[in-house]
Amino acid sequence: MATGSAAGEESSAAARRLHRLSLHLLQPAPAPADRHQQPLALAACARRVEGGADVAAALAAYLRGRHRAAQMRLFDFFRARPDLQTPVELPTAAHRELCYRQLRALVREAGVRPLTLMATDPAEYFAVMEAAGGADISLGVKLGVQYSLWGGSVINLGTKKHRDKYFDGIDNLDYPGCFAMTELHHGSNVQALQTTATFDPVTDEFIINTPNDGAIKWWIGNAALHGKFATVFARLILPLQGKGGEAADMGIHAFIVPIRDLETHAVLPGIEINDCGHKIGLNGVDNGALRFRSVRIPRDNLLNRFGDVSRDGKYTSSLPTINKRFAATLGELVGGRVGIAYCSVGVLKVAVTIAVRYALLRHQFGPPKQPEISVLDYQSHQHKLMPMLASSYAFHFATVQLVDKYSEMKKTNDEDLIADVHVLSSGLKAYITSYTAKSISVCREACGGHGYAAVNRFGALRNDHDIFQTFEGDNTVLLQQVAGDLLKQYQEKFKGGTLSVTWNYLRDSMSTYLSQPNPVTARWEGEDHLRDPNFQLDAFRYRTSRLLHSVAARLQKHSKTLGGFGAWNRCLNHLLTLAESHIESVILAKFIDSVKSCPDEKSRDVLKLVCDLYALDRIWQDIGTYRNVDYVAPNKAKAIHKLTDYLSYQVRLVARELVDAFDLPDLIIRAPIGMQSEAYAQYTQYVGF
Ligand SMILES: Cc1cc2nc3c(=O)[nH]c(=O)nc-3n(C[C@H](O)[C@H](O)[C@H](O)COP(=O)(O)OP(=O)(O)OC[C@H]3O[C@@H](n4cnc5c(N)ncnc54)[C@H](O)[C@@H]3O)c2cc1C
Structure with missing residues (x-):
């Protein structure tokens, strides 16, 4: 005879089994097995989706945001002034002189007042900075030094007497x-x-x-x-x-x-x-x-x-x-970091646009006695570029949110928001700039030999952007701030305290994430399930929660023998993975929201596709972690892999529309091989034919 409590345990165990069984029975149907067998020729024919131009236009309208007009004014200004456009080859002294002339012309001729914008409408300031960086990354950085750093330090760390004395001179460049x-x-x-x-x-x-x-x-x-x-x-x-x-x-x-x-x-x-x-x-x-x-x-x-x-x-x-004053002082400088994250996405969009357009244009090999196919029809090429295109969208929405939060923080001085923006800007800056730096090299390689011509931009993009990983806070150091904050929040949670906005998911579901993975859902492999945002977000958050829980335990253990500093160092790689994992969760959550909020139905469908690719590719990249704890069973891992390839193929079919929707004028793309039309003609002309 079972005792009362044992009987209770048995019946709850039975209930759990029943629940699992019902989940199993309710499992969404698997995807049709033959859809990967679509012939390559079909893919090659699918040059444009029906109504593709409309989708690109609707998507562009959704991405554009409030400050596109300011960017367009800047593009028009540079278009009308060839003397201010940066040539492909330029000695250092001439480049410095040109860059300063560009900045002065923006301020004194085009009438842009960056410091006023920064003080009154930070989102427009960042949009202007991104557009200036599009004209020449050096110009974006020079502008950032003058306004985010020199100007920002005066208005954020100084008081009225400093603003009265220096504001106008900084804004109109009398005081560089x-x-x-x-x-x-x-x-x-x-x-x-x-x-x-x-x-x-x-x-x-x-x-x-x-x-x-x-x-x-x-x-x-x-x-x-x-x-x-x-x-x-x-x-x-x-x-x-x-x-x-x-x-x-x-x-x-x-x-x-x-x-x-x-x-x-x-x-x-x-x-x-x-x-x-x-x-x-x-x-x-x-x-x-x-x-x-x-x-x-x-x-x-x-x-x-x-x-x-x-x-x-x-x-x-x-x-x-001293520590509080130091934190307050550095805290006021987050604007620079926000700007770097935002501009890094701009650089990624340029690189991806050039690589995708060229991949569509470039035809190499094909089935016997048939036309050559575009290199973007190769699965390997889709694998290189489509997750990157998806990431550009993911980062776009994440940095727009960051800028909005930053603007709100400046308006309200809300303490929770200050803490949130501080950590979010560190995490996004580190994560995005590292990703962009690696991606530029992938894009160069994806364009073959022509990707190596300086005029096609990858060399300059890579070299100019590379330092984004280091200045405004070294990425490895910034990620540690994110990890440190997560641990602080984790301790707060167990003390019953409140969590800041971005961390809410830990409060809501930490215990769910820390329970043993469900062996039934771990086997689900249907497309509907894998493309369900709840599954995707749960998987990201599960990983973060596990990492957080395990690193907290390791730190506690090692600090007894190694002290705080030594324990931190012993767990450093674990901590960096935790920070990246958290930032990926934040990025995905925002992407899912942005898909839902998209007003145009067709664009929403396209964005959903892109978002699914972003999510599943990330899960696949880290499949070892999920397999190790049986969060994902072998059959499910295989299904995720297959679906990721399939989604890459699907995204390839709308790749042209997706890069067109970035709405980057030729003045910003500049690479002949990345032009919307007559790319080869522009390239041969450049060489002198
Ligand atoms: C082009 C350019 C422009 C710049 N402009 C300015 C400017 O206008 N004003 C200004 O003040 N500064 C400027 N800087 C400096 C820049 O901000 C610093 O280079 C940056 O903060 C990194 O510091 P560091 O060079 O001392 O690197 P270090 O801190 O010495 O880092 C070296 C290496 O050690 C690693 N490391 C360091 N600490 C840790 C740790 N705790 N854990 C793990 N790894 C660690 C880093 O990840 C890095 O790989 C500029 C730098 C460059 C190159």
Whole structure:
């Protein structure tokens, strides 16, 4: 006889079995087995889907967003000014000069006021920055240095007196400036910077000093040639105010330091500037190195939003600790990161557009006695390019959401939103720029030998974009911030606290995700099931939850013997995978929402196809993880693989429409092989025929 509680357990076990059985019986029907057998010739014939142009137009309208008009004005301006268009070959000095002329023309002739936009409508500011980067990535970065970094530091870290004094000059380019944070010995580890700003109570000034060669400010954009000011990050030192009458180090603060004479442009006394020289890419930007020898600046030049020094040398701050002030200071600089993520998607779209158009145009081999087929009809080519095209769409929606959140954050100063944007911008910047950097090389290879011609752009795109992975926060370091935040949220959850918006899924379903995978659903392989957004999102979130749970346990175990730092390092690869997994979940969730919100039915169907490819390709890429824990049984893994290939084929049929919907004018594409029409003719003409 079973006891009462054992009987209860038995009956609930029976109920679970029954539930699994019912799931099994309700399993969606498998996809028809023969649909992969479609002849290649059929694919080759399917040049345009019926009504394809309408779909492209409707999709373009959906993607375009509110700020397309501002971008079009910028494109029109450059189209009318061939003297401002960047040629394929250009020596460094000429490129720098041209880049500065381009920026001045945008501001002074086209009347764009980037700092005003940044302060009033950040989304339009990012749209302008992306469009400028489309004309020349160096221009986008030069604009970013002047406005996101130099301008952004003044308006976000300073107070009214700074805005009153500098805003207009920065906006109209009378005050070109720099953002001088990185030093020769320290880039990522900003808290270890060594430049000092010592307060002199006698003269009411700060003395900016480079104490050793390791503290020389390095890589500073706009410094080698054009900058007249720099926001210099330095340790604020108050003499006699530390313990025992020693100097007190108040941590890293930002100071406005004039570096060149406003009239003569001569470098000011006490400042030494050298040129960082020719770079792998971005040679339109003049990066320089700065050394300060006891340079005096007025006390007012301290950007004092988070910490101030009074006339009698007393330090005040609304924030209690150095760490809090440091976090607040860096937190104000997320705008740069948002811009980089957004522009990286722009670069990816250009690369994918060139590669897809060329793949449609290029015909190589074919069945006996039949015409050659387009290289995009090869399964291998679809495998290279279609998931990438799907990712471009996924990243588009994710970064538009990021920009919207950033704009909202600027308006409301809502604390939850600030935390959310901080982590989301780190994660998306890291994830997207790494993806784009790899993809550009794939696109180059997918275009064969002609992909290697400089005029077809991949070399410049790759070289100019490569550093996006490093500046505005090194990607490996940024992903650790995402992982750190996830762990913090995880601990909060177990303490019963609240979670920020992007992390909500952990609260809702952590326990579901941490239970054993269901052996019945693990075998489901029907197309309806695999294309169900609930299955896809669950799979992404399951992986993140498992990674989070397991890394938390490992950290706890290792910290006993290795300490916090050692344990973190021991688990570092695990932590990076966790961060990427979380960001992929966020991207997919937004993509699914964007499919649902698409007002045009045909476009919605196309987007659903693209979204399914994005989701299933990612699951397939990480199938080992899912198999290891039996979340996916062997038959299901096989079905996912087959369906991914099939979806790549389906997306290929609308690939032209999908890249056309990016709506990138020829002025931005520029590569002859990526033109919408007469690509070969434009290419031969370029070479001189
Ligand atoms: C073209 C260009 C323009 C720039 N413009 C500016 C500018 O205008 N102003 C400015 O202040 N700076 C600028 N920088 C500097 C840039 O911001 C830094 O290079 C960047 O922050 C990375 O710092 P780092 O070079 O010291 O790299 P490091 O931090 O030394 O990184 C080196 C390697 O170590 C790894 N690493 C570092 N820390 C960790 C860790 N904790 N865990 C695991 N791996 C780690 C990194 O992933 C990387 O692979 C620019 C740089 C370049 C190249």
